[in-house]
Amino acid sequence: MPDFADFDTRHYRTVDPATGYDGWSATYEGSVLDAMDLGLLDGLTAPDWSAVTAAADLGCGTGRTGSWLRARGVARIDGVDISSGMLELAGKRGAHDTLTLGDVRDTGLPGGSYDLAIASLIDEHLPDLAPLYAEAFRLTRPGGTCVLVSYHPHFSMVSGMPTHYTDASGEDIAITTHVHLISDHVRAATAAGWTLAELSEGTVDDTWVAAKPTWERFRGHPVSAAYVWTRPA
Numbered sequence: 001m002p003d004f005a006d007f008d009t010r011h012y013r014t015v016d017p018a019t020g021y022d023g024w025s026a027t028y029e030g031s032v033l034d035a036m037d038l039g040l041l042d043g044l045t046a047p048d049w050s051a052v053t054a055a056a057d058l059g060c061g062t063g064r065t066g067s068w069l070r071a072r073g074v075a076r077i078d079g080v081d082i083s084s085g086m087l088e089l090a091g092k093r094g095a096h097d098t099l100t101l102g103d104v105r106d107t108g109l110p111g112g113s114y115d116l117a118i119a120s121l122i123d124e125h126l127p128d129l130a131p132l133y134a135e136a137f138r139l140t141r142p143g144g145t146c147v148l149v150s151y152h153p154h155f156s157m158v159s160g161m162p163t164h165y166t167d168a169s170g171e172d173i174a175i176t177t178h179v180h181l182i183s184d185h186v187r188a189a190t191a192a193g194w195t196l197a198e199l200s201e202g203t204v205d206d207t208w209v210a211a212k213p214t215w216e217r218f219r220g221h222p223v224s225a226a227y228v229w230t231r232p233a
Contacts, residue, residue, distance in 0.1 A: 002157065002179045009160030012174040017125040018082045020175030021061070024165035025085030028062055031165065035207045037120045037149040038068050040200055040226040047116065047145045047228070049074060056114045056139045057096065058104040058132070059122030061086045066095035069118070078114075080107045105131035111138045120149040121224075124156065124163060124177050129188035133229075137192045143233035146194055152201065152222040153181050159218065185227060194229035201225045 015023070024031075033039075050073035057066050060079030069077055079096040080103075081087050087099050102108055104122060117136035126132055136146040151163065162174035186196065201222045208223065209216050 001181065001184055002153075004156065004162065004177045004179045007157045007160045007179070008162060008177075010162060010164065010172070010174065012162065012164055012172045014162070014174040014176055017175055018084075020163075020165070020173065021081075021083035022085035023167055023173065024175075025062065025083060025089055027165065028086070029064075029089075032064075032121070033208065033211055035202060035205075036151075036224050037226075038064065039207075040149055040202050040224060041065075041068060041120075041147070043200055044147070044198060044226060044228060046198055047147070052115045052145075054078070054114045055116040055118060056080070056107070056109055056136075058107065058117060058119040058136065060090055060096065060099070061120075063090035063093035063095045065118060065120045066090065067093060070095045074116070078109055080104060080109065105135050107135060107139065109139055112141050114139050114144060115141060116145050116147065118147045121151060123148065123150045123180055123185075125175060126180075127178055129180055129184055130191060133189045133192040133194060136229075137194065137231060140231050142231060144231045145197075146189070146227075146229040146231070148185070148227045148229070150180070150185070150225050150227070152225050153179050155204075155218070155221055155223045158221060182225065189227070189229050194231060196227065197230045198228035199225065 054076040057079040162177040164174040202224045204218045
């Protein structure tokens with residue numbers, strides 16, 4: 001697994017994920033494009049979202065993913081996040097049945113209770129993917145699905161940009177960032193018992209360049225990825 005420090009071109013002051021997302025929570029909604037994650041979910045061929053009776057939303061943030069799931073007919077959604085600031089906003093959004101302050105690698109949610117475990121834009125903050133995939137496997141029923149949307153490792157290395165936000169004082173602050181290659185995901189997920197069913201990659205296109213004109217130089221580069229894993233019945 002590459003070390004992000006070898007690619008970092010910004011060298012911002014770096015904070016841990018809980019601190020960072022608490023600080024980012026007030027402006028997060030306006031800074032993350034749907035093309036990064038929700039656009040990829042829209043394009044997946046599986047699972048049948050309306051058939052999901054219960055979902056564990058790991059790293060649920062402000063509730064963007066939960067709202068997307070609810071709009072597609074998911075009956076029950078339990079969210080977990082390490083940031084109290086993000087959970088406060090998720091609570092106001094009202095897409096989740098329960099919200100828990102906790103670690104996605106050890107959620108405390110009941111095992112074998114979900115058709116779906118889903119995580120979006122969180123894996124770059126974990127030094128090791130194995131605990132996340134193992135916890136997702138523990139949470140799901142036989143025949144269940146794990147969907148993970150990630151910041152693409154290629155873009156992380158090419159751009160040299162850590163996950164970051166601008167605080168109220170105008171300082172750019174990075175949140176601890178790790179690079180996980182696609183092979184790292186495959187290795188960790190298959191070790192946990194998952195089988196890869198679908199992989200989709202989103203690239204920098206007109207939508208991205210319109211929102212971030214300086215990204216014209218990155219046009220065509222993969223910026224995010226969505227993995228669909230299935231658990232044997």
